[in-house]
Amino acid sequence: MRQEYEATAAPGPGARQLHDLLVAVINATGAHIGALYLLDEDQRLLLMDAEQGFPITIARAWSRVRVNGPVPVAVALRERRLVWLADQEELARGFPGAALALPYHFSMSAAPICTGDADWGALLLAWPPGQAELTGERRQRIEQTCHRMGAVLSEAAGRGQPVRPHLRPRVISPYRGRQIDPDAGMAALDCLNGLPEGYLALDLEGRITFLTPPAAELLGESPSHLLGERAWEALPWLNTPEYEDHYRAAVISRETTSYTARRPSGQWLAFQLYPAPLGISVRVTPSTMARDPGHLMPDQAVADSRRTASSTLHSMLQLASSLSRAATVQEIVDLVGDQVLPVFTAQFLSVLSSDDGRLVVLGSHGSDPESIKRFNDWSRAGRPGTKGPENAAEPKFYASRRELREVYPPVVDDPTAACAVLPLATRGRPFGELVIGYDRPHHFTRDERATFTSLAGLVAQALDRAKLYDAKHRLAQSLQESLLPRRLPHIDGLDVAARYLPATRGMDIGGDFYDLISLGDECAAAVIGDVQGHDPTAAALMGQVRTAIHAYAASGADPGEILAHTNRLVIDLTPNRFTSCLYINLDLHNRVLDVASAGHLPALLHHHGGATQLIEPAPGLLLGIDPHAEYEASQVALPPGGTLALYTDGLVEAPGVLLDDAIAELSLHLGRLARRPLQELADALIAPSSNVDQRLDDIALLLLRSVD
Secondary structure, three states: OHHHHHHOOOOOHHHHHHHHHHHHHHHHHOOOEEEEEEEOOOOOEEEEEEEEOOOHHHHHHOOEEEOOOOOHHHHHHHHOOOEEEOOHHHHHHHOHHHHHHOOOOOEEEEEEEEEOOEEEEEEEEEEOOOOOOOOHHHHHHHHHHHHHHHHHHHHHHHOOOOOOOOOOOEEOOOOOOOOOOHHHHHHHHHHHHOOOOEEEEEEOOOEEEEEOHHHHHHHOOOHHHHOOOEHHHHOHHHOOHHHHHHHHHHHHHOOOEEEEEEOOOOOEEEEEEEEEOOEEEEEEEEOHHHOOOOOOOHHHHHHHHHHHHHHHHHHHHHHHHHHOOOOOHHHHHHHHHHHHOOOOOOOEEEEEEEEOOEEEEEEEEOOOHHHHHHHHHHHHOOOOOOOOHHHOOOOEEEOOHHHHHOOOHHHHHOOOOEEEEEEEEEOOEEEEEEEEEEOOOOOOOHHHHHHHHHHHHHHHHHHHHHHHHHHHHHHHHHHHHHHOOOOOOOOOOEEEEEEEEOOOOOOOOOOEEEEEEEOOOOEEEEEEEEEOOOOHHHHHHHHHHHHHHHHHHHOOOOHHHHHHHHHHHHHHHOOOOOEEEEEEEEEOOOOEEEEEEEEOOOEEEEOOOOOEEEEOOOOOOOEOOOOOOOOOOEEEEOOOOOEEEEEOHHHOOOOOOOHHHHHHHHHHHHHHHOOOOHHHHHHHHHHHHOOHHHOOOOEEEEEEEEOO
16 A cells, blocks of 8 residues: 555655655645655666655656666756756657656656765656746746755765665655644535535545545445555456556646546446546546447547557557667668557658758658659759758648648649658757658647657667667678688689678677688688687687688698697687687699598588588587697598588578588588589578578588589
8 A cells, every 4th residue: 555655664854854845845836746866875876765746656667767867857967957848749859768658748847956066866846737837936946945955965974874765765745744624624525425426536556545425336336345446456347558547647747637438237437537636536427428329428539539648658669669679770760650650540751861961861661752752852952941950950740731832842742741740869969850741631639749759759769779780780891801801712623602691780790701722723721610709809819710720721731730720829819719610621633622620510512413422520629628639630532523512500500400400401402502603502502591680690601613
């Protein structure tokens, strides 16, 4: 129960002073919600120590805030300034994630609590929509309160008795210190019990704290069954998300909400929710829906609106989760298009970006190519209203083609009949626009405007991550390409093809490598290997291994000696990093292969017009384990026209498939395709692994074919 929650661990003198100041500033500024945040000992988290007016589920959800997080109280403390958000749209523009989590209408301020160089916490206050503005008097009262709170905290710390934030937010009563007349309370109770309609009270947890006999009769349950319970839990026919959402909207926005619900008996009831200082007062009456079920009452229209809002919130939260995994602009556009357009019955969207001072379509969903070309041509022609996103600091909503024609004349030849133009910005700098379009006129409601504004913030953050990903990916690709051979040498009598596919996107760099080394007339060495890990260390070691093998091969060492020397180098350079390697000397004149392996997968040798042979030399330890390891070379005949395939495990590994079975399948695949030109053969062998989302590891493939 909430009373138990409030009663735990009575606060000390310093905390009581802070709580008195919290109640005083709430009353003095006319706020209906207030919260005191204090820094934890590590100075990394702001913990909600006390609150008034929050539904407890929301208070718990926002009880821990990272100091570096994108949340108003964190920004206020980091930047040591008062943050003022006049409405939901301002919250959505500055803090899209918070706006989606709190899809209600209210004004908010967040102010830092500091003394000198010391940071202590933050004060959060909220007002009903349209009832607050940041007047000089209100700002002064907030700042004075924060100053006094800082002094209390500083003095307590100076006494060696610092105020620590409570593990859970304490709930502060708005009647703190007031005397209640019991006779007046009994008179009010008698008055309510004498009225024919039903009345009940919900606390800030949504629990029923009081109900009149007529209310219990209308709800069809005894008072003992309902008291202390949440209405939507005690009454199964009210147990749907939109009913709880009505309650939260009344608490947070301080707006009267209403809806109708149908009892199992078939009777319709109308519920009207009125905000009260400690919760919600509810009026319950029989509804005319029972007499005229085809008529949509105003209350039902409100209910439908809240149901739509609840569905929209679910879709936006799902989208936010999906966007965190999107890596490219088109992925972001497609995700937003698939999840947002159906919810808002819109037909298409586009992401516009600044290109040489003009807006161009960077990505689109649902737009026809002709419309995109028409916009790009018009924008590049230097028409008015298209000079970059810096002129689009505020969202714009065009409800009809007539309104839109004023800023975009080509709309007369375009299917767009209405659209929302939403600025995209990160770190306060605009870089583009998100356009959501309709093929018929559309009136944008207040909730839609706020949700679209939040959506633009999420898309901007996702696009910023995508741009960072693109930069990192290009850097990773450049580094990977610099470590692999730019081109393989020409060897008389040998046709060569090579392929490399990384397993992951972004900055992950694999350690798979291949190489072909010319060792003189009709002699070469083929090498393939896999360094443990997917990071810069693995890539650096891979480059060093390649260089070492080149040097040892040029000295005339045999395959076993080359692997032994390289093994000792790997141990010296990077202990605890292991590398598999397969080294093959090709004597094209005598048609002999000298093969040595350091724990690598066997090569495949396809005989022209015949079978495929598994080349398995004497097994050797992975490089990097034992400095005294020795590697034995084996000789294999190289048939005329034979095709040799060297590969890493990414080509054959698959969930639930034994490695031997996978190699056997690759051998059969090679046999079926071996008559193809070598470059086509390489593409065909690697094609099943071309989807990056399905690869388990990097893939390196080196194919060699002896030719006359």
